[in-house]
Amino acid sequence: MFFVGKPMRRVITYIVAIMATTLWGSQTLSAQELRLGADFTTLFDNKEYAGMEGDISGTLFSARLTPHVGVEWREHNELMFGVDLVQNFGHKSKFLSDVNVQLYYGYTGNRLKLYAGIFSRTKMQGLDSPLYFDRSYRYYNNRIGGVLARYEWPKRGYIELAMDYTGMRDFDTREAFMIMSSARHTLGQSAHKVSYGYDFYMGHYAKDNNPETIDGVVDNILLTPYVNYNGAFDLGEGRHSLTLDAKLSYVQSLQRDRIHEGTWEAPLGGELYVALGWQGLELSNRLFVGTGSLLTYYNRYGAELYHGCPMYRTSKGIYDAISLSYEQCFFDDTVGVELGITAEYDGTAWGTRQWLQVNVALDYGISLKRKQHIE
Numbered sequence: 001m002f003f004v005g006k007p008m009r010r011v012i013t014y015i016v017a018i019m020a021t022t023l024w025g026s027q028t029l030s031a032q033e034l035r036l037g038a039d040f041t042t043l044f045d046n047k048e049y050a051g052m053e054g055d056i057s058g059t060l061f062s063a064r065l066t067p068h069v070g071v072e073w074r075e076h077n078e079l080m081f082g083v084d085l086v087q088n089f090g091h092k093s094k095f096l097s098d099v100n101v102q103l104y105y106g107y108t109g110n111r112l113k114l115y116a117g118i119f120s121r122t123k124m125q126g127l128d129s130p131l132y133f134d135r136s137y138r139y140y141n142n143r144i145g146g147v148l149a150r151y152e153w154p155k156r157g158y159i160e161l162a163m164d165y166t167g168m169r170d171f172d173t174r175e176a177f178m179i180m181s182s183a184r185h186t187l188g189q190s191a192h193k194v195s196y197g198y199d200f201y202m203g204h205y206a207k208d209n210n211p212e213t214i215d216g217v218v219d220n221i222l223l224t225p226y227v228n229y230n231g232a233f234d235l236g237e238g239r240h241s242l243t244l245d246a247k248l249s250y251v252q253s254l255q256r257d258r259i260h261e262g263t264w265e266a267p268l269g270g271e272l273y274v275a276l277g278w279q280g281l282e283l284s285n286r287l288f289v290g291t292g293s294l295l296t297y298y299n300r301y302g303a304e305l306y307h308g309c310p311m312y313r314t315s316k317g318i319y320d321a322i323s324l325s326y327e328q329c330f331f332d333d334t335v336g337v338e339l340g341i342t343a344e345y346d347g348t349a350w351g352t353r354q355w356l357q358v359n360v361a362l363d364y365g366i367s368l369k370r371k372q373h374i375e
Contacts, residue, residue: 032073036082037363039120040374043139044356054311054346060088060136068102074109077206078106082118084142102143113160118143125150126161126182127199130286131224131251131294132311135355136158137307141166146177156197159183173200174304175206184228191232191241198225205305218297218305221254224271236258243277246337251288255296265296269317280328282340288312288319316347335360 028371042063049057068082082102091097115123121142127133133141150160167176184197203220206211226249232241249271256264268361269290276283295306295313303310311319325340336359344351 001051031075032071033069033365034368035068035072035363035365037068037361039068039362040358040360041139041142042358043135044354045136045139046354047351048353049344049351051349052311052344052346052351053316053348054314054344055309055351057351060139062139063087063089064096064139064142066102071368074296076107076181078108080104080106081248096247098140100143110131111152111154113148115144115148116146116229118145119148123148124160124180124182125158126160126184127180127201129199129224129249129271129273131288131312132222132308134307134309135231137303141307153185154187155189157183157185157197169206169208172213173210174208176204176304178203179247186271193230195228195230196226197228198223200224203305205301207292214300215259216297216301217258218301219254219256219258220305222294223252224249229243243275245273245275245277245284247271247273249273251290251294253294253296257297257300260300267291267294267296269294278289280326282323282327284318284323284325286321286323290317292317311344311346314346314348318345318347320345334362 005307012341026244040063043060045060047055047057047059049055054351063086065085066082067085068080070080072078080325084098084100084102086098086100087094088097096331100118102118102120104115104119106116106119106123107114113123121133121138121144124144144162144164146163146165148162152158162180163177164180165177167174169175179202181200182198184195186193186195188194199222201220201222203218205216205218205220205280207215226247228247230336231244231246233244234241251269251271253267255267256262267290269288271286271288273286274284293313293315295308295310298306298310298313309319311321321341321342322346323342325338327336327338329336337357338359341352341358342353342355344353
């Protein structure tokens with residue numbers, strides 16, 4: 001069973017205090033807005049992995065619509081409700097493939113950001129590597145159920161902590177949660193920036209109440225400290241700049257199945273990511289070299305335990321992904337399009353992955369008047 005520690009209790013206490021002072025705070029007149037909007041995403045994700053050890057071939061094609069409504073007050077506070085409506089293409093027998101709710105309180109100050117409830121995973125800045133969450137997982141599990149706190153230093157960096165409670169123990173549901181943290185500090189304010197930081201993940205995956213389910217209580221810890229370079233190179237007057245993004249990470253994992261082996265496994269490695277960009281086009285290479293499979297118990301628990309790209313489970317200790325992609329926003333950044341192709345190598349064979357993702361984000365505010373409190 002999971003018990004909330006002192007740091008998380010302080011975050012929750014602070015959230016409650018902000019809500020109380022805002023909603024019941026004295027006789028001031030405060031501006032309110034009714035928030036209305038909708039987010040839309042459609043994803044085509046095709047994998048051609050014949051002969052590869054890391055993953056199998058398959059195609060995902062789906063659309064998700066998230067209408068939302070809420071109230072914003074005193075500029076920094078919001079109370080929101082939304083519904084994720086998911087339809088997988090080809091599910092002709094189902095009106096909707098899945099329906100999930102979003103409901104949360106958010107505080108978005110100049111430096112401090114707080115969220116509590118069930119909110120979009122896009123609220124989190126860190127853990128953006130496919131080592132932590134694969135593209136398909138981010139689409140079908142686009143919500144965090146728990147809390148998130150982030151403190152930002154404008155143009156300098158941030159530190160954040162989040163808890164996502166993904167499974168409440170039941171007959172056919174395993175108890176599961178994850179604690180995530182990340183931080184980044186940037187040096188320099190010019191066109192060439194160097195930053196350093198870390199991403200951290202601790203997953204807990206326990207039993208359900210079904211006696212026929214494979215027993216297992218797994219601790220899954222992953223830490224990736226990194227250094228990162230971002231640069232923009234001028235190609236001449238009237239021409240768009242060429243961008244370079246290079247990130248070197250040390251990857252350390254600690255995993256234990258308490259019931260089966262009972263001992264800690266500590267696979268490790270290093271990852272180098274390099275990307276060249278120009279006017280939305282990007283050519284990138286992600287190379288991981290390690291001591292073996294990073295996903296020690298994948299054959300036993302699969303994607304229920306590991307949410308990152310399955311290619312990291314290759315026993316050969318190498319994974320290389322070369323991608324050519326295009327990403328652009330249109331219509332005042334309300335519509336985004338991303339498409340690309342990746343050639344992947346897992347030490348046994350080469351495969352390809354093609355994807356197309358279209359995002360739409362609409363958000364409108366309607367001013368409301370609030371009557372003054374009278375004591």
